[in-house]
Amino acid sequence: MSSRDSLLKTTKELLWDRGYDALSPRTIQAESGTGQGSFYHHFRGKEDLARHAVNEVSKEMREALQSLFATDKKPMDRIRDYLLNSRAGLRGCRLGKLAQEEAVVGNSLIHPIAEYFSYLEEILVRTLEQAKQEGELEQDIAVEALVAMIASVVQGGYVLSRARQNPQQMDMAVNGAWDLLERMKRRPSDDV
Amino acid sequence: MSSRDSLLKTTKELLWDRGYDALSPRTIQAESGTGQGSFYHHFRGKEDLARHAVNEVSKEMREALQSLFATDKKPMDRIRDYLLNSRAGLRGCRLGKLAQEEAVVGNSLIHPIAEYFSYLEEILVRTLEQAKQEGELEQDIAVEALVAMIASVVQGGYVLSRARQNPQQMDMAVNGAWDLLERMKRRPSDDV
DNA sequence: GTCTATACGATGATAGAC
DNA sequence: GTCTATCATCGTATAGAC
Numbered sequence A, B: 001m002s003s004r005d006s007l008l009k010t011t012k013e014l015l016w017d018r019g020y021d022a023l024s025p026r027t028i029q030a031e032s033g034t035g036q037g038s039f040y041h042h043f044r045g046k047e048d049l050a051r052h053a054v055n056e057v058s059k060e061m062r063e064a065l066q067s068l069f070a071t072d073k074k075p076m077d078r079i080r081d082y083l084l085n086s087r088a089g090l091r092g093c094r095l096g097k098l099a100q101e102e103a104v105v106g107n108s109l110i111h112p113i114a115e116y117f118s119y120l121e122e123i124l125v126r127t128l129e130q131a132k133q134e135g136e137l138e139q140d141i142a143v144e145a146l147v148a149m150i151a152s153v154v155q156g157g158y159v160l161s162r163a164r165q166n167p168q169q170m171d172m173a174v175n176g177a178w179d180l181l182e183r184m185k186r187r188p189s190d191d192v
Numbered sequence C: 001g002t003c004t005a006t007a008c009g010a011t012g013a014t015a016g017a018c
Numbered sequence D: 001g002t003c004t005a006t007c008a009t010c011g012t013a014t015a016g017a018c
Helices: A003-018 A025-032 A036-042 A046-069 A075-083 A110-133 A143-164 A168-184 B003-018 B025-032 B036-042 B046-069 B075-084 B110-133 B143-164 B168-184
Strands: none
Touching: A003 A025, A003 A036, A003 A046, A025 A036, A025 A046, A046 A075, A046 A110, A075 A110, A075 A143, A075 A168, A110 A143, A110 B143, A143 A168, A143 B110, A143 B143, A143 B168, A168 B143, A168 B168, B003 B025, B003 B036, B003 B046, B025 B036, B046 B075, B046 B110, B075 B110, B075 B143, B075 B168, B110 B143, B143 B168
């Protein structure tokens, strides 16, 4: 692997665990086995490297979303698959965690992060609209709000898991959300 | 205000905005108008001061919860009040934000944070159980999961608001959650 | 209780040789 | 492309005078 790739790969991992502010060029160099020379030859500096890394993470996560939703399953089953997807609650969300840092908001780093959540919203809206059309979901549900709720439960699950140092908080949160959603699926008795 | 109080007050504010890691004794001194002498006279160091500050925040937030839930309203109305409570989405949760920092987890700071969320869980469980007893909520709902979902939606609302730099994400998330909960309230037709 | 002086490692980056 | 040397500044804390 080239020095550049090595720097990027290491930075992606370190960003996940320590965040942006607590990350130092020296640490990245040590972990990736590269030196000053490579670091500043390939990137303008810490922010530049981090931006490239976050861009990659954002892209990877959008692709993962896409393949998760690109199935023949019924809309609400895709929602269920998303919600109940396995997650490392204690480690936190690769992007959501960064959004909590002051040094990230008001920085170029926020854009690829916002882009991911924007895409998540888009794909969830599309899926729920389809669920409505196919009669899986009641017509009078406010889709935008429901989408924000679904995305929030996942992000909040990470926060609770970390705050309580208990990975199960994540599982309980998404299960609670799915429980409600499932009951919301149009009942036979509601048929027109 | 005494130097000690001034240090604590300033630290609580700075912790909210910048978090623990990005906070420096020098900054606290500058913002609070105190000097080295006062800082290290009243506290052992940065972590000690931060712990006192977070303890106070945790206590304040638990008291706020308590007074929010100490009403004669029906259980589900108290849940509604909690969910739809006004929140500064862009600023983030004073405690949830800290839980995302690596320097906080695995530190004495995590305890007052966990304590708050533990208390929140307790109070929500109690309220939902009461809602069941009073027939406001269907009997077969899993309370623990629902509670984790409610707490998560709030925390996730903060994350989404910051990630998208849009305070409305918080409002949409809690509204989406309340919308589902309201539909879950036991319908007249379900009466035994 | 508060002040100033001082210390030492870490941070983020530049300079120039190879 | 990569290395080593160097730098100004910040972060966290101690020492001792007042």
